[in-house]
Amino acid sequence: MEKIRNLSQLQEIARQVRIDIVTMLNAAGSGHTGGSLSATDILVALFFGKMNLDPRDPHWVLRDRFVLSKGHAAPTYYSILARLGFFDQAELMTLRRFGSFLQGHPDCNSTPGVEVCSGSLGQGLSVANGMALAARLDNLPSRIYVLLGDGEVQEGQIWEAAMSAAHFKLDKVTAIMDYNRLQIDGKVAEIMSIEPLPAKWQAFGWHTIEIDGHNMDQILAALDAAEEVEDRPSIIIASTIKGKGVSIFENKVKYHGVAPTDAELDLALKELGAA
Amino acid sequence: MSEQLSTRVEYGKTLAELGEQNQDIVALDADLSGSTNTQRFAQAFKDRFFNMGIAEQDLMGTAAGLAVSGKIPFASTFAIFATGRGWEQIRQTIAYGGLNVKIVASHGGVTVGEDGGSHQAIEDLALMRVIPNMVVLVPADGIEVRRMVEWAVTYQGPVYIRTSRIPFPVIYDETYRFELGTGSILRDGDDLCLAGLGLMVHHCLEAAELLAAEGISARVLNLSSLKPLDWELVVASAQKTGALVTAEEHLVTGGLASAVCEVLAEHYPVPVERIGIRDVFGISGKPKDLLEHYGLMSIDIRNAAYKVLKSKARSKSLELRQVIK
Numbered sequence: 001m002e003k004i005r006n007l008s009q010l011q012e013i014a015r016q017v018r019i020d021i022v023t024m025l026n027a028a029g030s031g032h033t034g035g036s037l038s039a040t041d042i043l044v045a046l047f048f049g050k051m052n053l054d055p056r057d058p059h060w061v062l063r064d065r066f067v068l069s070k071g072h073a074a075p076t077y078y079s080i081l082a083r084l085g086f087f088d089q090a091e092l093m094t095l096r097r098f099g100s101f102l103q104g105h106p107d108c109n110s111t112p113g114v115e116v117c118s119g120s121l122g123q124g125l126s127v128a129n130g131m132a133l134a135a136r137l138d139n140l141p142s143r144i145y146v147l148l149g150d151g152e153v154q155e156g157q158i159w160e161a162a163m164s165a166a167h168f169k170l171d172k173v174t175a176i177m178d179y180n181r182l183q184i185d186g187k188v189a190e191i192m193s194i195e196p197l198p199a200k201w202q203a204f205g206w207h208t209i210e211i212d213g214h215n216m217d218q219i220l221a222a223l224d225a226a227e228e229v230e231d232r233p234s235i236i237i238a239s240t241i242k243g244k245g246v247s248i249f250e251n252k253v254k255y256h257g258v259a260p261t262d263a264e265l266d267l268a269l270k271e272l273g274a275a
Numbered sequence: 276m277s278e279q280l281s282t283r284v285e286y287g288k289t290l291a292e293l294g295e296q297n298q299d300i301v302a303l304d305a306d307l308s309g310s311t312n313t314q315r316f317a318q319a320f321k322d323r324f325f326n327m328g329i330a331e332q333d334l335m336g337t338a339a340g341l342a343v344s345g346k347i348p349f350a351s352t353f354a355i356f357a358t359g360r361g362w363e364q365i366r367q368t369i370a371y372g373g374l375n376v377k378i379v380a381s382h383g384g385v386t387v388g389e390d391g392g393s394h395q396a397i398e399d400l401a402l403m404r405v406i407p408n409m410v411v412l413v414p415a416d417g418i419e420v421r422r423m424v425e426w427a428v429t430y431q432g433p434v435y436i437r438t439s440r441i442p443f444p445v446i447y448d449e450t451y452r453f454e455l456g457t458g459s460i461l462r463d464g465d466d467l468c469l470a471g472l473g474l475m476v477h478h479c480l481e482a483a484e485l486l487a488a489e490g491i492s493a494r495v496l497n498l499s500s501l502k503p504l505d506w507e508l509v510v511a512s513a514q515k516t517g518a519l520v521t522a523e524e525h526l527v528t529g530g531l532a533s534a535v536c537e538v539l540a541e542h543y544p545v546p547v548e549r550i551g552i553r554d555v556f557g558i559s560g561k562p563k564d565l566l567e568h569y570g571l572m573s574i575d576i577r578n579a580a581y582k583v584l585k586s587k588a589r590s591k592s593l594e595l596r597q598v599i600k
Binding site: 065067107108109115116117118119120122123124125126127128129130131132133134135137138156157160161163164167168 | 301322323325327328330332333335336337338339340341342343344345346348363364367368371372373
């Protein structure tokens with residue numbers, strides 16, 4: 001698959017993905033608006049600009065792997081997979097419906113391109129490590145990417161996995177943290193502080209990169225830089241805005257797990273240049 | 276006394292042998308490789324063994340990732356930590372995804388002994404049995420565990436196998452073949468049926484001997500494939516004998532007793548007595564003392580047989596009275 005490194009092209013894809021997200025969520029009547037929009041630029045840059053994938057052959061053995069550990073950002077994931085050609089874009093409107101292959105959270109047995117089931121937070125980094133160990137045994141060039149939420153790292157398993165990735169020197173593992181600073185009950189800093197952030201990961205033996213998670217140039221540069229790191233895993237701590245792209249959703253705790261109403265959708269589409 | 280084998284040791288030997296033949300097999304442990312016996316594999320195949328440290332959630336998640344990428348991971352630790360600490364990882368990532376992870380957990384039941392209640396898994400089978408996609412196996416001896424592990428490599432999907440700390444008598448010979456969902460009749464009889472799991476199968480055989488000496492003929496089943504259960508064999512045994520005793524080194528809730536009663540309630544209700552642990556935790560002690568304390572000996576099964584025969588007689592006479600009316 002041809003990679004797209006042109007920033008304005010990537011920004012345009014991200015705009016379309018955001019339109020998909022709000023439209024899908026409105027149609028579904030439920031789902032996670034804020035964290036889907038905050039992760040959009042990161043995942044667009046990763047999937048369109050970085051990963052080696054073949055949508056015609058989802059199980060292509062030389063592919064890079066991705067784990068959506070923050071499984072509630074499924075709408076972003078599905079929109080990108082559809083736009084890459086893993087399945088028909090028309091299917092996006094069936095999100096969360098009875099009989100749809102687009103489950104509320106990612107299900108590897110339902111959706112082409114989804115590598116592993118996720119949704120229960122804290123589990124994806126361990127899975128990414130397992131994939132990296134397998135790739136090492138098989139001498140595959142595959143890189144393993146995993147998207148973490150910031151609230152998600154409150155789960156203890158994340159730190160078990162952080163320890164193992166460093167212990168096994170898994171330099172093919174790149175974690176990206178969608179650092180939008182909000183979780184369902186409020187501000188991450190107030191619910192359960194995860195600071196000091198780069199220091200914690202560094203103490204666990206990780207290479208850390210801090211970027212603006214809405215700047216395509218910085219995201220691509222960080223993904224490239226992570227590839228150069230040897231003998232240890234990397235984490236890109238990407239500062240984002242929850243609900244990014246739609247003013248009424250931005251930085252609002254309420255929109256963590258609430259879908260846009262019809263009126264909110266109209267406004268969102270206007271702001272995203274779709275109406 | 277007949278030959279004794281340890282199911283955990285036989286697991287370790289078999290895994291190491293299979294590792295020679297199949298390069299896709301990998302093993303993981305959580306700092307108990309000496310006890311679970313994955314150490315043999317670790318010594319033979321350093322590159323394909325991963326000690327995850329004392330981190331069972333990460334153990335299960337990493338095994339899942341290896342399985343997604345085509346490996347056949349065997350994840351081992353004590354049964355209580357594998358199924359308790361890693362339960363949600365097993366449910367969400369492994370079983371929901373239908374991933375090809377083999378969980379072989381040692382130290383099932385109270386025969387863990389001196390370590391006490393914290394280390395004795397008396398609910399692991401219940402915890403695994405309620406998970407969709409999960410296969411749950413309990414070998415009745417050191418030969419059966421070998422066949423189960425060999426079979427597990429050929430099967431695509433998650434499997435849980437429980438091994439024991441202590442060695443116990445061998446009941447099968449090398450010609451034994453394991454088949455998923457198939458129980459075996461180890462001894463036939465007409466008066467009642469004794470159905471066991473793990474080392475309790477041996478106790479059922481001993482109980483059947485005691486009963487035979489007292490003029491009672493008991494059929495003995497090994498229901499080592501706890502899930503899927505050989506429900507047809509259970510129903511056929513109920514039809515033939517009209518009374519069952521289940522015997523397991525586990526709570527009487529959620530394990531073999533529950534599985535058998537579920538099947539019988541639906542298809543052919545007959546009186547059942549349940550030998551197992553009744554809503555209490557384990558305690559420290561020698562394995563044999565604990566088996567006696569929890570009523571898991573042959574004599575306990577024999578006594579349960581008399582109880583269930585009484586129930587059977589009572590229900591027969593009730594039936595008779597109905598007919599006379």
